[in-house]
Amino acid sequence: MPIRVDLLALEPNVPGRACLTVKKWQGAEEQLEFSIQRNQDSFYLQEGQVWSNNPFWFQVSRFDVAASGEALEAQVGPEVVDPLLEGGASSQFRIELREQGPGQSDVGVVRPGVGLLPSTAGGETRSTYGAAQLTAPSAPEPEIPELPELVLPEIEAPVEPEPITPEPVYTPPPAPVKKSNKGLIGLLIVVLLLIAAAVVFWLMKRAPEPAAPAVAATAPASADACTLESMNSLPELTFVQTCIKAAPDSAKLLEIINEAKAGKHCGIAQRLYANRAQAGDALIANAYAHEYDPKYLKASDCFPAADNATAAYWYETILTQDPNNAEAKQRFEELQK
Template sequence: MPIRVDLLALEPNVPGRACLTVKKWQGGEEQLEFSIQRNQDGFYLQDQKAWSNNPFWFKVSRFALAASGEALEAQVGPEVVDPLLEGGANSQFQIELREQNLGHADKGVVRPGVGLLPSTAGGQTRSTYGGVDLSAPVVPEPEAEIPELPELFLPVAEPEPEPTPAPAEPVYTPPPAPVKKSKKGLIALLIVVLLLLAAGIGYWFYQRTPAPAPTVAAPAPAATNAEACTLDSMNSVPELTFVQTCIKAAPDSAKLLEIINQAKASKHCGVAQRLYANRAQAGDPLIANAYAREYDPKYLKASECFPTADNATAAYWYETILAQDPNNAEAKQRFEELQK
C-alpha cells in the first residue's frame, strides 16, 4: 500500500522549514533516504533546489515517532520546502522513501500543507499556499518625531545662611520681608515657565498641522466580504492577494465551489488549486471530494487547469475525506479502487 506523506508547517511556523510526516511506512525508522519527482517533466529535486533527470536522495539519519504513534516525522529545510512551494498550478510531486541499505522502499504523493512559508518570507507569520490568517502584512507608518523643546533651567535657590547662635537673652526675630518676596518671585517664574511650555507645544502643533488639502475624490473603500471573491477582483488583483482575501471572507462550501469554477473557466488555475487545497486540507468534505474528482479518472472532465487524471493525487484527497469521515462509503470505494 502506498505511503501517505504530508509536508506540514511547524508550530510556531518557521519560513523555509517544515515537518515531513509519513504514514503507513512498513520499514525501519533509522538510516532512511527519500527522493522527490515532479510530474510535468519527470525531473528529480536536487540538493541545491535544482531539478535533474537523475534521482537525488536526501538522507535522514532517523525519523521520530509522532505523538499519535501512527506516523514518522522529520524536519526538512529550504532545500525541500522552497522548490515544492514554487511549483506551478498543475505541479504534483511523488516521493519515494527507502532504507539506505536498499531494503524496504515505498512511494506516495507529497504536497505542501496549510501554513507553509518559503524561506524568503522571513518575518511573515502565515501561509500563502493554503493559508489560515491571510491578511497581507502591513508596514506601519513611522511615528511622528516630537521635536525637542528648548531646555529650560530654573534658578537654583541659594541655601539660607545658618542661624547664628542665639544671644543669652533670646529675642524673637520675625522672618524678613525679602524672603516672602523671593517666594512670590519663584511662583511667578514657575508661571512664566508653564506659559512658555504651553506656547512651545502650541507652536509645535501649529507647525505639524497640514494646510488644508485640495478637494480630491475619496479613496475607494476596502473590498467587502461580498466583493473579496468576485471575478472582477480575481481579474484585477494579484493571485496571492485574491486567495488571501477570499479565504478570509470565509464563503460557504457551495459558494466556494462557484468561485473555483469561475477561476477554472477564466484560466486562473493557481487560484483554483490554492482555494481547493486550503479548504480541503482544513477538513471540508465537499471541497475535498470535488478536488479528488478533478484527478479521478472516473469523474475527470479535462480542462486547462486539470488536463489529465492522477490516481495517486485523487487517492490522497479521498483518504483526506476518510480521515474526517471513516464511514464515507463513496470515498472509501474510490480510494480502494485507485489503489489497485
C-alpha cells in the same frame, strides 16, 4: 499499498522548515532516504534546490515515531521546502521512500501543507494558505510643526519726566502718562491675539484628514475579494490570500473555483481547492478528488488528465476527518488496486 506523505508546518512555524510525515510505511525507521519527482517534466529535486532528470536521494538517519504512533516524522529544511512551494499550485510531486541499500521501498504523493512559509519569508506569519493575523504597526506620533519665531515690535521705554521743582502743594504726575501706558498694553494684546489666531489657523490647515474616508475606501475590498473582476485584475497570490480571508462558504467557493477554471486561472483553482480541502472541508476535498478521479474526470485546461494517486490522496484526506464516508472509502479502495 502506497504511503501517505504530508509536508506540515512546525509549531511554532519556522520559515523554510517543515515536518515530513509518513504513514503506512512498513519498513525500518533508521537509515532511510527519499527522492522527489515533479510531474511537469519528470525531473528530480537535487541538492542545491535544482531539478535534473537523474534521481537524487536525501538521506535521513532516523525518523521519529509521531505522538499518535501511526506515523514517522523527520524535519526537513529549505532544500526541500522552498522548491516545493515554488513549484506552483498545479505542480504534483511524487516521493519515493526506501531503506538505504537493499530493502523496503514505497511511493506516494507529497504536497506542501497549510501555513508553510519559504525561507525567504523572514518574519512573515501568513502565507498563501492562511494564518495568524499581523499585528498592525502602531501609528506614528504626529509630527509637531516648528512654529515661526515670535518677534515682538521693539517698544521704546517711556521718557522719564524731568524733575519738578517742589512746590508748597504736591501735584500728582500728569494724566497723559497713564493714557500712554494703557495704549501700549492694548497694542500688545492686539498683537498677541493676531499671532495666536495665525498659529491656530496654520495648525488647522496642517491637520491630517479624518480617518473615516480611508476606512470607507478599504471596506469594499473584503466584499469584492472573490469576484471575477478581482480575479482578472489582482496577482494570483494576492487574490487567493484575500479570498481565503473573506472565508466564503463551501458552495460559494465551488462557484469561484468554477469561474477560475472557466477563465483558465488554473493556479487560483488549484490553490483554493487545496487550502480548503486540507483545512478539513469534505465537500471541497471531494470535488477536488473528482478532478483527478477517472470515474468523474471532465477534462479541462486546468485538469486535463486523471491521476489515481492524487485522487486517492484527497479521498484519504476526507477519511481522516470522516472515516464513515462511504463514497470516499469505496473510491479510495478502488484506486489502490
